[in-house]
Amino acid sequence: MIFLNLLNRIFGPKKPLSRQEIEDYKTGTGNAHDIESKSANSDFNDQALEGWKTSSSSVNDGMSTTDKKMDQYVKNGNTGGSPNKGMTLSFLLFTLTMLILIIFTYQGNSAVEKKPQIVENIKTEVENSRIKEIDFYTIISPEKQITSNELIKNQEIKKVEKEIPNLKSVKNEKVATEDKSKIEGTQTEEIQLPIQSSGKIPNSSKNSLVYKNAQEVYLSELKNVDYRAYRNRPIKVRNSLDVGIPASKSSIDDKQEFPSLQIIEFTYIDYLTSSSAYFRNEQFKKALKQYLIILDTYPDDVNANFYGGLCYFNLGKFDNSIALLKNSYTLGYGNFREEANWFSAKAHIEQEQNLKAKQLLNQIIEEGGFYHQKAKELLSEIKD
Amino acid sequence: MNRTRKKFEHYSDAKLLVSFRANDDKKIIGELYNRYGHLVMGTCLNYLKNKNDAEDIVMEIFMTLGDKIKKHEINYFKSWLFILTKNNCLMVLRKKKHYDTQLNEEIVAQEDEIEEIQIKEIQLTELETAIDELDPPQDEVIKLFYIQQMSYKEVSEKLNLTLNKVKSAIQNGKRNLKIKLKEHDLFKSA
Numbered sequence: 113m114i115f116l117n118l119l120n121r122i123f124g125p126k127k128p129l130s131r132q133e134i135e136d137y138k139t140g141t142g143n144a145h146d147i148e149s150k151s152a153n154s155d156f157n158d159q160a161l162e163g164w165k166t167s168s169s170s171v172n173d174g175m176s177t178t179d180k181k182m183d184q185y186v187k188n189g190n191t192g193g194s195p196n197k198g199m200t201l202s203f204l205l206f207t208l209t210m211l212i213l214i215i216f217t218y219q220g221n222s223a224v225e226k227k228p229q230i231v232e233n234i235k236t237e238v239e240n241s242r243i244k245e246i247d248f249y250t251i252i253s254p255e256k257q258i259t260s261n262e263l264i265k266n267q268e269i270k271k272v273e274k275e276i277p278n279l280k281s282v283k284n285e286k287v288a289t290e291d292k293s294k295i296e297g298t299q300t301e302e303i304q305l306p307i308q309s310s311g312k313i314p315n316s317s318k319n320s321l322v323y324k325n326a327q328e329v330y331l332s333e334l335k336n337v338d339y340r341a342y343r344n345r346p347i348k349v350r351n352s353l354d355v356g357i358p359a360s361k362s363s364i365d366d367k368q369e370f371p372s373l374q375i376i377e378f379t380y381i382d383y384l385t386s387s388s389a390y391f392r393n394e395q396f397k398k399a400l401k402q403y404l405i406i407l408d409t410y411p412d413d414v415n416a417n418f419y420g421g422l423c424y425f426n427l428g429k430f431d432n433s434i435a436l437l438k439n440s441y442t443l444g445y446g447n448f449r450e451e452a453n454w455f456s457a458k459a460h461i462e463q464e465q466n467l468k469a470k471q472l473l474n475q476i477i478e479e480g481g482f483y484h485q486k487a488k489e490l491l492s493e494i495k496d
Numbered sequence: 497m498n499r500t501r502k503k504f505e506h507y508s509d510a511k512l513l514v515s516f517r518a519n520d521d522k523k524i525i526g527e528l529y530n531r532y533g534h535l536v537m538g539t540c541l542n543y544l545k546n547k548n549d550a551e552d553i554v555m556e557i558f559m560t561l562g563d564k565i566k567k568h569e570i571n572y573f574k575s576w577l578f579i580l581t582k583n584n585c586l587m588v589l590r591k592k593k594h595y596d597t598q599l600n601e602e603i604v605a606q607e608d609e610i611e612e613i614q615i616k617e618i619q620l621t622e623l624e625t626a627i628d629e630l631d632p633p634q635d636e637v638i639k640l641f642y643i644q645q646m647s648y649k650e651v652s653e654k655l656n657l658t659l660n661k662v663k664s665a666i667q668n669g670k671r672n673l674k675i676k677l678k679e680h681d682l683f684k685s686a
Contacts, residue, residue, distance in 0.1 A: 119623060121642045122670060128574065131534045144647035152641070152666050156578035160538030163550075167541050174547065175534055178554045179499075182533070185559060186499040186526040 126153040134164045135171045240350075243404070246397050249427035256462070257426045258455060260392045264333050266451075270482055323446025331385045332392035336415045337445050343380035347409050350375055380406070384415060396423040414440050418448040422455060430459040450476070454483040457490070466494050499526030509573040516565055529558050532574065536581045543585035553584045626676040633657065634669030641666055 129150050136142025151158040167174055251257070329338040378386075383406060390399035403420035406413055421436030437456045441449035453472050460469035473494075476487035504512060504527040516524040536557055540550035557580060570576045627638055633655055640646045640654060641662075652662045 118642060121645075122638070122673065128531060128535055134534065134538065144649065145641070145645045148648050149641075149645075152663070152670070154574075156532075156535050156539065156574060156581075158663075159542050159578070159582075160535040163538035163540065163542030164534075166545065167538075167547070169547070171534055171538075174541075175537060178533060178537065178551050181555050182526060182529050182558060183499050185555075186522050 121149065124153075126150040126157070128154070129157045129161060131171045131175065134161060137161065138164060138170070243401050246400055246427070249397065249429060251396060251426055252428045257394075258422045258458075259394060260332070260334055263335070263451070266482065267333075267335055273482075321443060323441065323443055323449050325447045326445045328447060331388035334388050334392060334419070335447065336384060336388065337447050339410075339413065339415070340381050343410065345380075345409055346377035347380055347383040347406055348375050348377055349383075349405055380410070387416070387419065391419050391423065394426075396426045399423050400427065412439070412442070414442065414445045414448055418452060421452070425455060425459055425462075430463045433459045450479070450481045450483055454487065457487070461490070461494065470494060499523065500530055501527070513565055513570060513573060516562065520562075522562070525558060525561055528561065528573075528577075532577055533558065536577065539578065539581045540585055543582070544588060549588060553581070553588065557581060557584060623677075626673055629676055630669050630672055633661075634665045634672060637662055637665035638669040638673065 126149065129147065133142055133147050133150070137144060137147045147161070151161045164171055164174070327338040329336050329340070383402060387399050387402035387406065390396075390402065400420055400423035403416040403423060406416040407420065410416070417436045418440035421433045421440060424430070424433035424436060434456050437452040437459070440452045441447070453476055457469045457472035457476070460466070460472065470491060473487040473491040477484045477491070501521075501523050504515075504524060507515065507527070509528075509531075512524050512527060515521065533554060537550055537554050540553045541547065544550050544553070557577075564580075568576075627635055629635075630638060636655060637651055637657075640651045641648075646654065648659050648662050651657070652659050655662070657665070
């Protein structure tokens with residue numbers, strides 16, 4: 113038993129030195145042998161004991177700082193697994209931030225995108241109301257209407273006049289005799305127009321302007337300016353949901369789901385041909401709708417302005433008619449100038465704007481064109 | 497002290513490590529600090545002779561202990577912690593260029609941790625003979641220190657040796673005693 117105790121003392125396990133033991137050893141109050149025995153059995157104990165022996169402070173004082181830090185660390189700090197939690201939290205925070213950013217960005221974009229959509233919607237509504245309004249127009253009496261037949265007839269007469277020089281020369285002579293003084297006056301003006309007119313501002317009356325006739329094309333026998341070389345943009349037509357769309361798709365939602373059903377694109381010439389056909393068949397409302405759509409894409413289009421003006425005329429909307437006819441000719445495209453003035457004069461008469469009508473008629477007479485004779489007759493009929 | 501739990505006080509070191517790996521409970525680190533913090537601090541003081549440096553190393557060791565426990569397979573925690581402490585101290589000293597000792601990366605269990613089972617197999621009657629066979633002053637020092645249970649100071653005064661020589665004689669005597677017991681197949685090789 114004695115030997116067993118001895119063996120245990122020499123080689124037996126020793127517990128780590130406690131703070132109290134070290135402190136006791138330092139102060140010489142504890143069992144020195146027991147403490148040294150532990151120290152002799154463990155380098156850790158031995159080194160620690162030696163370390164504390166050299167320290168001037170007590171073990172508790174010496175450990176106070178690290179005790180506080182450890183308390184704080186254990187209470188709030190991270191253990192080995194906590195960095196993972198921290199990483200998870202960081203990841204979640206990052207994901208959340210990114211989501212918020214994406215949502216805000218998306219909302220911002222939506223807000224930006226909504227603006228033109230609203231403008232587009234308003235524009236569409238205005239167009240729709242304007243187009244629908246046409247359905248309520250009343251066609252004027254057939255005697256007053258400007259029909260395609262009348263236009264075609266006039267065109268043929270013009271052609272014949274060109275083909276038969278004698279007739280033309282006779283006619284020209286007649287015109288020349290009647291308006292000799294005025295034509296001379298025009299020629300004189302042309303001579304006087306140049307800048308060398310002694311510093312005076314040149315007379316810039318319309319008569320002095322030279323209107324060129326562009327190449328023409330006949331659609332449904334009606335004269336049109338041939339724009340094919342210049343009209344690359346398609347005519348975009350909003351498909352009316354009243355026509356051709358199944359009832360199941362006629363809600364607003366369906367309209368949004370099938371945007372391709374809303375807009376149909378036509379080439380300019382196809383759409384103009386179709387419009388001319390309507391006009392030729394005296395379907396002025398349909399024709400007008402199409403001409404107005406052409407004007408949405410090409411506001412300066414002389415074909416749409418001229419025939420649209422005539423449609424308005426036949427539908428009794430003389431103000432609109434005059435407005436379009438006024439735009440139906442330019443210096444480069446003077447093909448409809450004579451007709452436009454003639455029918456504008458008639459529109460003014462319908463509105464009892466005799467003064468304006470007379471001005472136009474006089475202009476027609478002065479120019480001695482195809483309508484000058486008719487203009488004379490009409491002018492004589494207008495009451496002062 | 498709220499850095500540990502009552503139940504952990506009864507856990508062995510090995511059980512604490514297993515528990516930490518399973519639960520990630522930082523109060524286990526607190527319990528290990530309670531057990532060994534002052535030894536780590538004392539060791540650091542012994543090497544560095546500077547309280548602030550020693551405190552820094554103590555905190556660094558225990559704050560990174562959780563990661564290391566998960567990362568390493570630790571058989572003898574106390575020995576492992578001692579080597580870890582020594583290495584940290586040596587690194588600080590190396591940075592200060594005051595010390596140029598090779599770091600000891602090898603974790604070796606200390607005697608007090610491995611001899612618990614082996615000691616039961618020693619034939620008790622052979623022990624006295626083995627002690628007598630030790631060279632002087634190791635034989636006398638071992639007898640006075642372990643049998644007479646004298647302190648270092650008492651042994652040094654009795655044999656007229658310095659304290660360091662007493663300590664050295666105890667360490668060397670223990671080592672030689674173990675060798676002799678092994679020679680007689682009385683002490684299992686570690």
